[in-house]
Amino acid sequence: MMAPLLKYGVFGSETSLVFAFLIGLGFGFALERAGFGSARKLTSQFYLDDLAVFKVMFTAIITAMLGVTYLSWMGVLNLSLLYLVPTFLLPQVVGGLILGVGFVVGGYCPGTALAATATGRVDAILYGLGLYAGTLLFAEAYPLFKPLHMATPMGQVTIPQYFNLPYGVVVFAVVLVAVGGFAGAGWVEKWRAARRQDTVVASGQ
Amino acid sequence: MAFAGGALMAVGAAFAGGCTSGQALTGGALLNLGSWAFMMMVFAGAYAVAALVRWQWR
Numbered sequence: 001m002m003a004p005l006l007k008y009g010v011f012g013s014e015t016s017l018v019f020a021f022l023i024g025l026g027f028g029f030a031l032e033r034a035g036f037g038s039a040r041k042l043t044s045q046f047y048l049d050d051l052a053v054f055k056v057m058f059t060a061i062i063t064a065m066l067g068v069t070y071l072s073w074m075g076v077l078n079l080s081l082l083y084l085v086p087t088f089l090l091p092q093v094v095g096g097l098i099l100g101v102g103f104v105v106g107g108y109c110p111g112t113a114l115a116a117t118a119t120g121r122v123d124a125i126l127y128g129l130g131l132y133a134g135t136l137l138f139a140e141a142y143p144l145f146k147p148l149h150m151a152t153p154m155g156q157v158t159i160p161q162y163f164n165l166p167y168g169v170v171v172f173a174v175v176l177v178a179v180g181g182f183a184g185a186g187w188v189e190k191w192r193a194a195r196r197q198d199t200v201v202a203s204g205q
Numbered sequence: 206m207a208f209a210g211g212a213l214m215a216v217g218a219a220f221a222g223g224c225t226s227g228q229a230l231t232g233g234a235l236l237n238l239g240s241w242a243f244m245m246m247v248f249a250g251a252y253a254v255a256a257l258v259r260w261q262w263r
Contacts, residue, residue, distance in 0.1 A: 027226075039207075043262050046255035057230065064234030085232055087239030091220045092228075096243040099217030099224065100250025105258055106210015109225035110218065113211070123207040130211020137212065138219040149220055158236045170236055 003077040028115050037116040039107025039123055046104050049192050051185040058178045069171050087154040094148065106130060206261055 002008050006016050034056055035041045045053035071077035103109055106127045108116060113131070116124035138145060154162075160170045218224040221243050223232065229247065232240020 040262055043255075046251045047259065047262070057225075057233075060230050061233040064230070065236070068234060082235060084235060084237050085222050085228060085239065087237065087242075088222065089239060089242060092222070092239045092243040093246050095217045095219070095221030096246025097217070097250035097253075099214055099221065099243075100247040100252075101254050102210045102213030102215075102217055103225075103247065104210075104251040104255050106207050106214060107262075108207075108210070108214075110214060111224070111226045126207040127211035127214075130208035130213075131215045132211075133208070134212035134215025135219065138216050145220070154238065157238045159238050159241060160236060162238045167236075174236070 001075060001078045003071065004081050007078075007081045027111070028118065031112055031115040032119065036112045037119050037121070037124075039116070039121075042109075042112060043104055043107050048188055049196075051189055054185055055182060058181060062175060062178050065171060065174065069167070084156040084158065086156050088150065088152055089154060090152040091149050102134075206258070 002010060005011060006013065011019075031037060034052065036053075036056070041050065042053055044050040068077060068079065068082070072079045099109075106113075108124055108127050110131060113124045113127045117128055142149075158167075159165070160167045163170075214224070218227075221228055221239075223229075223240075223243075225247070228237075228240045229244040231237075233244055
Protein backbone atom coordinates (compact mmCIF):
# COMPACT_ATOMS: atom_id res chain seq x y z
CA MET A 1 0.00 0.00 0.00
CA MET A 2 1.33 3.41 -0.90
CA ALA A 3 -1.72 5.37 -1.98
CA PRO A 4 -3.41 7.76 -1.19
CA LEU A 5 0.08 9.24 -1.47
CA LEU A 6 -0.68 12.11 0.89
CA LYS A 7 -2.06 9.91 3.67
CA TYR A 8 0.93 7.55 3.51
CA GLY A 9 3.24 10.55 3.79
CA VAL A 10 4.88 10.04 0.38
CA PHE A 11 4.71 13.82 0.14
CA GLY A 12 3.50 16.60 2.38
CA SER A 13 0.54 18.93 2.05
CA GLU A 14 2.67 21.66 0.41
CA THR A 15 3.72 19.29 -2.37
CA SER A 16 0.12 18.19 -2.76
CA LEU A 17 -0.73 21.79 -3.68
CA VAL A 18 1.70 21.52 -6.60
CA PHE A 19 -0.08 18.35 -7.74
CA ALA A 20 -3.45 20.06 -7.27
CA PHE A 21 -2.25 22.92 -9.49
CA LEU A 22 -1.03 20.56 -12.21
CA ILE A 23 -4.22 18.49 -12.10
CA GLY A 24 -6.26 21.72 -12.22
CA LEU A 25 -4.34 22.80 -15.33
CA GLY A 26 -5.13 19.47 -16.96
CA PHE A 27 -8.79 19.63 -15.93
CA GLY A 28 -9.25 23.14 -17.29
CA PHE A 29 -7.48 22.20 -20.52
CA ALA A 30 -9.69 19.12 -20.96
CA LEU A 31 -12.90 21.07 -20.24
CA GLU A 32 -12.05 23.77 -22.76
CA ARG A 33 -10.87 21.21 -25.30
CA ALA A 34 -14.20 19.34 -24.98
CA GLY A 35 -16.05 22.57 -25.72
CA PHE A 36 -17.29 22.79 -22.14
CA GLY A 37 -16.29 26.44 -21.89
CA SER A 38 -19.51 27.23 -23.74
CA ALA A 39 -22.88 27.41 -21.98
CA ARG A 40 -24.66 26.61 -25.24
CA LYS A 41 -22.72 23.39 -25.63
CA LEU A 42 -23.35 22.42 -22.00
CA THR A 43 -27.08 23.14 -22.00
CA SER A 44 -27.73 21.36 -25.30
CA GLN A 45 -27.47 18.26 -23.11
CA PHE A 46 -30.86 19.21 -21.65
CA TYR A 47 -32.46 19.66 -25.07
CA LEU A 48 -31.06 16.29 -26.21
CA ASP A 49 -29.27 17.87 -29.18
CA ASP A 50 -25.77 17.09 -27.97
CA LEU A 51 -25.21 14.61 -25.17
CA ALA A 52 -21.51 15.38 -24.69
CA VAL A 53 -22.05 16.32 -21.03
CA PHE A 54 -23.49 12.91 -20.25
CA LYS A 55 -20.77 11.12 -22.23
CA VAL A 56 -17.86 13.08 -20.78
CA MET A 57 -19.17 12.82 -17.22
CA PHE A 58 -19.79 9.11 -17.46
CA THR A 59 -16.41 8.52 -19.11
CA ALA A 60 -14.70 10.43 -16.30
CA ILE A 61 -16.57 8.42 -13.67
CA ILE A 62 -15.86 5.07 -15.35
CA THR A 63 -12.16 5.88 -15.84
CA ALA A 64 -11.68 6.99 -12.25
CA MET A 65 -13.80 4.15 -10.88
CA LEU A 66 -11.90 1.45 -12.78
CA GLY A 67 -8.57 3.06 -11.86
CA VAL A 68 -9.47 3.14 -8.18
CA THR A 69 -10.84 -0.41 -8.30
CA TYR A 70 -7.82 -1.95 -10.05
CA LEU A 71 -5.28 -0.05 -7.94
CA SER A 72 -7.09 -1.26 -4.86
CA TRP A 73 -7.16 -4.86 -6.09
CA MET A 74 -3.44 -4.67 -6.89
CA GLY A 75 -2.85 -3.58 -3.31
CA VAL A 76 -1.49 -0.17 -4.30
CA LEU A 77 -4.38 1.93 -3.08
CA ASN A 78 -6.07 1.71 0.30
CA LEU A 79 -9.71 2.39 -0.55
CA SER A 80 -10.73 2.83 3.07
CA LEU A 81 -8.48 5.89 3.38
CA LEU A 82 -10.16 7.75 0.53
CA TYR A 83 -12.45 10.45 1.84
CA LEU A 84 -16.13 9.86 1.13
CA VAL A 85 -18.51 12.76 1.48
CA PRO A 86 -21.02 11.55 4.09
CA THR A 87 -24.48 10.88 2.70
CA PHE A 88 -27.34 13.14 3.76
CA LEU A 89 -29.97 11.77 1.44
CA LEU A 90 -32.73 14.38 1.62
CA PRO A 91 -30.57 17.53 1.35
CA GLN A 92 -28.60 15.87 -1.46
CA VAL A 93 -31.77 15.13 -3.38
CA VAL A 94 -33.07 18.69 -2.84
CA GLY A 95 -29.62 20.20 -3.49
CA GLY A 96 -29.31 18.15 -6.68
CA LEU A 97 -32.65 19.46 -7.95
CA ILE A 98 -31.72 23.09 -7.16
CA LEU A 99 -28.29 22.63 -8.75
CA GLY A 100 -29.83 21.06 -11.85
CA VAL A 101 -32.18 24.04 -12.23
CA GLY A 102 -29.21 26.39 -11.72
CA PHE A 103 -27.30 24.48 -14.40
CA VAL A 104 -29.90 24.94 -17.13
CA VAL A 105 -30.76 28.52 -16.06
CA GLY A 106 -27.16 29.71 -15.73
CA GLY A 107 -25.59 27.51 -18.35
CA TYR A 108 -22.56 26.34 -16.37
CA CYS A 109 -21.50 24.31 -13.41
CA PRO A 110 -18.86 25.83 -11.13
CA GLY A 111 -15.89 24.10 -12.79
CA THR A 112 -16.90 24.87 -16.36
CA ALA A 113 -17.72 28.49 -15.37
CA LEU A 114 -14.12 28.90 -14.21
CA ALA A 115 -12.86 27.52 -17.52
CA ALA A 116 -15.17 29.87 -19.43
CA THR A 117 -14.11 32.84 -17.26
CA ALA A 118 -10.53 32.16 -18.32
CA THR A 119 -11.54 32.66 -21.96
CA GLY A 120 -13.27 35.93 -21.03
CA ARG A 121 -16.91 34.96 -21.39
CA VAL A 122 -19.07 37.60 -19.74
CA ASP A 123 -21.93 35.23 -18.86
CA ALA A 124 -19.47 33.01 -17.00
CA ILE A 125 -18.17 36.00 -15.02
CA LEU A 126 -21.75 36.92 -14.06
CA TYR A 127 -22.35 33.30 -13.19
CA GLY A 128 -19.30 33.38 -10.91
CA LEU A 129 -20.66 36.46 -9.14
CA GLY A 130 -23.93 34.56 -8.75
CA LEU A 131 -22.00 31.74 -7.06
CA TYR A 132 -20.65 34.22 -4.51
CA ALA A 133 -24.13 35.64 -3.94
CA GLY A 134 -25.66 32.18 -3.48
CA THR A 135 -22.90 31.13 -1.10
CA LEU A 136 -23.34 34.33 0.91
CA LEU A 137 -27.10 33.79 1.01
CA PHE A 138 -26.68 30.22 2.22
CA ALA A 139 -24.21 31.26 4.91
CA GLU A 140 -26.23 34.25 6.11
CA ALA A 141 -29.54 32.39 6.19
CA TYR A 142 -27.98 29.17 7.50
CA PRO A 143 -30.19 28.94 10.63
CA LEU A 144 -33.12 28.73 8.22
CA PHE A 145 -31.48 26.05 6.05
CA LYS A 146 -29.87 24.02 8.82
CA PRO A 147 -32.77 21.61 9.55
CA LEU A 148 -32.81 20.49 5.91
CA HIS A 149 -29.02 20.61 5.49
CA MET A 150 -28.52 18.20 8.40
CA ALA A 151 -31.53 15.96 7.69
CA THR A 152 -31.32 12.17 7.11
CA PRO A 153 -27.62 11.62 7.95
CA MET A 154 -26.44 8.20 6.75
CA GLY A 155 -22.71 8.54 7.33
CA GLN A 156 -20.02 7.54 4.84
CA VAL A 157 -21.71 4.85 2.81
CA THR A 158 -21.13 3.43 -0.66
CA ILE A 159 -23.66 1.75 -2.94
CA PRO A 160 -22.07 -1.72 -2.43
CA GLN A 161 -22.24 -1.25 1.35
CA TYR A 162 -25.80 0.04 1.37
CA PHE A 163 -27.21 -2.68 -0.87
CA ASN A 164 -24.86 -5.30 0.55
CA LEU A 165 -23.39 -6.19 -2.85
CA PRO A 166 -19.80 -7.11 -3.75
CA TYR A 167 -17.78 -4.06 -4.87
CA GLY A 168 -16.79 -5.62 -8.21
CA VAL A 169 -20.38 -6.47 -9.11
CA VAL A 170 -21.47 -2.83 -8.69
CA VAL A 171 -18.44 -1.63 -10.70
CA PHE A 172 -19.36 -4.06 -13.48
CA ALA A 173 -23.02 -2.96 -13.38
CA VAL A 174 -22.01 0.71 -13.69
CA VAL A 175 -19.82 -0.13 -16.69
CA LEU A 176 -22.73 -1.99 -18.33
CA VAL A 177 -25.07 0.95 -17.70
CA ALA A 178 -22.49 3.31 -19.20
CA VAL A 179 -22.04 1.19 -22.34
CA GLY A 180 -25.82 1.03 -22.76
CA GLY A 181 -26.07 4.76 -22.03
CA PHE A 182 -23.44 5.63 -24.66
CA ALA A 183 -25.24 3.55 -27.29
CA GLY A 184 -28.54 5.18 -26.31
CA ALA A 185 -26.99 8.67 -26.37
CA GLY A 186 -25.63 8.11 -29.89
CA TRP A 187 -29.06 6.96 -31.02
CA VAL A 188 -30.81 9.99 -29.48
CA GLU A 189 -28.34 12.40 -31.11
CA LYS A 190 -28.93 10.83 -34.53
CA TRP A 191 -32.69 10.97 -34.06
CA ARG A 192 -32.56 14.67 -33.07
CA ALA A 193 -30.26 15.50 -35.99
CA ALA A 194 -32.66 13.80 -38.41
CA ARG A 195 -35.60 15.68 -36.91
CA ARG A 196 -33.80 19.02 -37.28
CA GLN A 197 -33.15 18.14 -40.91
CA ASP A 198 -36.88 17.45 -41.45
CA THR A 199 -37.86 20.77 -39.86
CA VAL A 200 -35.48 22.66 -42.14
CA VAL A 201 -36.85 20.91 -45.24
CA ALA A 202 -40.48 21.44 -44.15
CA SER A 203 -39.97 25.15 -43.57
CA GLY A 204 -38.44 25.47 -47.04
CA GLN A 205 -35.06 26.73 -45.91
CA MET B 206 -29.97 34.68 -15.91
CA ALA B 207 -26.36 33.58 -15.60
CA PHE B 208 -26.19 35.36 -12.24
CA ALA B 209 -29.41 33.70 -11.01
CA GLY B 210 -28.18 30.31 -12.21
CA GLY B 211 -24.91 30.76 -10.36
CA ALA B 212 -26.74 31.68 -7.17
CA LEU B 213 -29.02 28.63 -7.44
CA MET B 214 -26.02 26.44 -8.14
CA ALA B 215 -24.24 27.68 -5.02
CA VAL B 216 -27.24 27.02 -2.79
CA GLY B 217 -27.73 23.57 -4.32
CA ALA B 218 -24.06 22.70 -3.89
CA ALA B 219 -24.12 23.93 -0.30
CA PHE B 220 -27.06 21.68 0.54
CA ALA B 221 -25.56 18.67 -1.21
CA GLY B 222 -22.00 19.11 0.04
CA GLY B 223 -20.47 19.45 -3.40
CA CYS B 224 -20.99 20.36 -7.04
CA THR B 225 -20.70 18.52 -10.34
CA SER B 226 -16.99 17.80 -9.87
CA GLY B 227 -16.87 17.37 -6.11
CA GLN B 228 -19.94 15.23 -5.73
CA ALA B 229 -21.00 13.72 -9.03
CA LEU B 230 -17.60 12.93 -10.55
CA THR B 231 -15.55 12.15 -7.44
CA GLY B 232 -18.34 10.53 -5.46
CA GLY B 233 -19.64 8.79 -8.56
CA ALA B 234 -16.29 7.12 -9.15
CA LEU B 235 -16.12 6.01 -5.51
CA LEU B 236 -19.69 4.65 -5.69
CA ASN B 237 -20.77 7.03 -2.94
CA LEU B 238 -24.49 6.48 -2.29
CA GLY B 239 -25.36 10.16 -1.78
CA SER B 240 -23.39 11.22 -4.85
CA TRP B 241 -25.40 8.98 -7.14
CA ALA B 242 -28.70 10.17 -5.68
CA PHE B 243 -27.44 13.74 -6.13
CA MET B 244 -26.32 13.19 -9.73
CA MET B 245 -29.66 11.74 -10.82
CA MET B 246 -31.46 14.67 -9.20
CA VAL B 247 -29.22 17.18 -11.02
CA PHE B 248 -30.31 15.77 -14.36
CA ALA B 249 -33.93 15.50 -13.18
CA GLY B 250 -33.97 19.15 -12.07
CA ALA B 251 -32.34 20.38 -15.26
CA TYR B 252 -34.63 18.43 -17.60
CA ALA B 253 -37.68 19.50 -15.58
CA VAL B 254 -37.15 23.24 -16.20
CA ALA B 255 -35.24 23.06 -19.51
CA ALA B 256 -38.35 23.85 -21.56
CA LEU B 257 -39.01 27.03 -19.55
CA VAL B 258 -35.63 28.58 -20.36
CA ARG B 259 -35.27 27.27 -23.90
CA TRP B 260 -35.60 30.81 -25.35
CA GLN B 261 -32.28 31.92 -23.92
CA TRP B 262 -30.27 29.15 -25.62
CA ARG B 263 -31.68 29.77 -29.11
